[in-house]
Amino acid sequence: MPFFIKGGFNMTQVTMLSASQISHLLDMPSVIDAVADAYKEKANHPATLWPMVYEQLGGEADMDIRSGVLASKHVFGNKLLAWFGENAKRGLPELNGLVNLYNSDTGEPAAVLNATALTVFRTGAAGAVASRFLANPDATTLLVVGTGSQAPYQIMAQLCVLPKVTQVLLANPRDAKKAQAAAAQMPMTLEKLFSQTIRATNSVVAGLIDHRLSEVEFTGVTDLPATVQRSRVIVTATPSTKPLIQADWVQPGTHLDAIGADMEGKQELDAKLFQGAQAYTDDVPQASEVGEIQNPIKAGVIKPEQVAEIGNSLLDPTLGRHDANAITIFDSTGIALQDLAAANLAFVRAKEQGVGTQVDL
Amino acid sequence: MPFFIKGGFNMTQVTMLSASQISHLLDMPSVIDAVADAYKEKANHPATLWPMVYEQLGGEADMDIRSGVLASKHVFGNKLLAWFGENAKRGLPELNGLVNLYNSDTGEPAAVLNATALTVFRTGAAGAVASRFLANPDATTLLVVGTGSQAPYQIMAQLCVLPKVTQVLLANPRDAKKAQAAAAQMPMTLEKLFSQTIRATNSVVAGLIDHRLSEVEFTGVTDLPATVQRSRVIVTATPSTKPLIQADWVQPGTHLDAIGADMEGKQELDAKLFQGAQAYTDDVPQASEVGEIQNPIKAGVIKPEQVAEIGNSLLDPTLGRHDANAITIFDSTGIALQDLAAANLAFVRAKEQGVGTQVDL
CATH class of the missing domain: 3.30.1780.10 (ornithine cyclodeaminase, domain 1)
Known part of the structure; x- marks a missing residue:
């Protein structure tokens, strides 16, 4: 140059x-x-x-x-x-x-x-892109693990693409009480972040979001194993470095968006969960080093070539969920x-x- | 994160x-x-x-x-x-x-x-940092090869650090006529770019620059080999991909600042010139790939470990010019x-x- x-x-x-x-x-x-x-x-x-x-x-x-x-x-x-x-x-x-x-x-x-x-908008959207493509469309229950600032963005995005979800369950693995407080505040937070902000310029979308939020109940949960068992869509959005969700808690047909892992050493899911699951990510080389899939790869449960890139899959509808009982996992690491x-x-x-x-x- | x-x-x-x-x-x-x-x-x-x-x-x-x-x-x-x-x-x-x-x-x-x-300021300054450290302080003649927008920045910077230079020779290897036009305009360009701009906030520096410019004569040259022979400080600032300066034109005691090469394939100096010369650069790994030294390295004339990093050298005065007859070369590739x-x-x-x-x- x-x-x-x-x-x-x-x-x-x-x-x-x-x-x-x-x-x-x-x-x-x-x-x-x-x-x-x-x-x-x-x-x-x-x-x-x-x-x-x-x-x-x-x-x-x-x-x-x-x-x-x-x-x-x-x-x-x-x-x-x-x-x-x-x-x-x-x-x-x-x-x-x-x-x-x-x-x-x-x-x-x-x-x-x-x-x-x-970043908060595009990270929320990432999980929803995967859920729209991979989750069972009849899912009525969404579990979000993590009550940090990313939680409302994940919830709002999931509600936009999962029209039958009426139950949003919130879990905080470090402090169960925080989940209840977050659940109580969530309707107001969502309305403030996603509807009030755009009402002046896009009243139609604001109205649709208000309507969608009115259909949903938010509950803070403490029994994580039981909640995982009854949730068909699960989003993890924490800075965890240890598995929060054990493989044997997850029922057939569940879709998981693993949002938190974006560095070496981060982990939210039991590596064994990837055994037999359909795994997707945004960028295989990057995710193999810093994403959730680093853990099952290190543990020898899967190889990088068994993980699909979400972009390739979105281009071909046959590359989505194989059957209603499959477990699907999307590992979001974030790309430019x-x-x-x-x-x-x-x-x-x-x-x-x-x-x-x-x-x- | x-x-x-x-x-x-x-x-x-x-x-x-x-x-x-x-x-x-x-x-x-x-x-x-x-x-x-x-x-x-x-x-x-x-x-x-x-x-x-x-x-x-x-x-x-x-x-x-x-x-x-x-x-x-x-x-x-x-x-x-x-x-x-x-x-x-x-x-x-x-x-x-x-x-x-x-x-x-x-x-x-x-x-x-x-x-x-x-970028133009810091690139001009780079050559001057090397000349202050490496050029013979008695040099009276500066040759600048290249009459693009970088030329005034190189000239101004060199004049700030080489107090005995009174002759600035300008060469344009592709179009000799442009060198004469550039030389004719240069005093006005330098006064406009470096003295008028700062007069309001730093009248002392503006005055010193005006004084320095008044001591210097600018000449466009056409006979590059003869001009190289009589110049003790040479700056090359062109987008050239072929050697412009042959090794046997350069006299003992000359210092060269090779500014132009910053990509694979760029070259301003004959690779043979590095034989026996003292070579410096800003970042050895980067310059070995994209700087002027890529060429003598490829030609087997020098090895990367024979090139000094200017920052290390500046910290130790004994790492400068070994004797008055040495040829010294600084390869500037640009660092953040x-x-x-x-x-x-x-x-x-x-x-x-x-x-x-x-x-x-």
Whole structure:
């Protein structure tokens, strides 16, 4: 790449989007479709995901840079997300970062977005893309293990794609009491995060979300083995490093979205659960190192080549659930194309609605 | 890295700095010192430079992401620079990109800066850091091969560190006439880029630069072999893929800064010139693949372990030029720490001077 500047310096107008603006621009149904499209595009153009840079920043901090090109939307870019474990003590958020979106026809920067707000949306959407494709459509009971900030995003996304779910069960493996408190607050949290935010610009979607939420009951649970047994869709979204769900608790026909594992040493599911299950992930090489499937691979229960990439599978309906009694597992580790898809959706809407701060750079 | 958001979304104030603002904030003497310090810091903390991501974006476009942490300044971050070869035809700059600067104590984003404006400054400074350390201090004649946009930055930086240079010779290996035009315009260009810009905030440095420029004569040359023979400091800053300077033209005691090569296949110097020369670079593994030293390494003239890293050498004065007749060569490929150093300097001054656009992200 030459550094010679023909045409002088650029002075490009860049759109800046804050966490709050992103929350008002994105609705979960659209993000789910955008993430599904991004997975499919990865399958069609395998070169579009670039190597991840992951680095420690001292003992209680790390950061990663994910990058790639989403050719269908004419954008490329990168997300840097930094985790600082000591921040909560200081009253600061643990996660910080930016997404930079560029025009893939000219290389010009287009937008700089708050990465945290995008990440929670696209991570919620990831689980729902898999559940829509793999879960038994008659499922009425959803179990979400983990009551952190990702929980409402997972729940909202699952409710969008599982129309018969009327029971949402919440479990907190470290503190059962927290599950009950989270369940009590969840209707208000969901209404605030996903309906109030978009009512002004998309009253139809806001109305559908309000209707959907009115059909659902939220319950905090303490008996995890019994709850796993009666749940046909299970989402795990915790920072756990030990299996939370034992293989013999899980009934035939269950679908699981394992969201939490994204580093070496993370684990939410018993490795034995993968024995005979249909396993899917977003990126097999990455997930084999840092995702949930690292554990059954290390234990010799499965090999990486037995895990399907969700994008390939979405392109061919015969690659979904084999029969109603199969156990299906989706291991979500997070890829740049999800971030770019969500960022581009927010950016396109920002332009339409005149939202965001314009800065000449 | 957990994605759980304790403390809620961040809403951090980020400083946006445009190309024009950066040009007014940075003065070349300060950037030279900042780049020298960054090189030394790399030597003291080798883990601070992270893997580069380099990707093609179609036939006539590519991009790279460089990242790292500059612990002494409490910043980390990344630069994405995209080159689109067809842009000139469209009236757009070939190079575009952004630098994202983060606080390494908290992970919060601090600034987003135009990458092109930073890159020309830090690349000019790189050559000067090497010349200050390696060139014969009595050198009176500087040859710059290449009359692209990088030329004024190289010249200004060299003039800051080589106080006895009074003759600047300009060569354009593809079009000799352009060298004469470039030489005629150079005094005005340098005054505009490096003195006018900072006069309002740093009149002393602006005055020193004006004085230095008044001592120098600029001449366009056509006879490259003869000019190389009479120049004791030579800077090559071209996109060449073939040797421009033959080994037998170069006289004992000459110092060369090879700036252009930053990709596989790039070459400005005859590989034989490295035979018996003292060779330095910014990052040995990176330069062995994409820098000027890739060529003598491939040709078997030198081995990577014979090339010194400039940061290590700067820390130990005995690792400079062995004697007045040695030929010394610095191969500059560009590392993230230079970008972070220049970005941090611009950011700190922007805060002091109240410059830049503040955006809550």
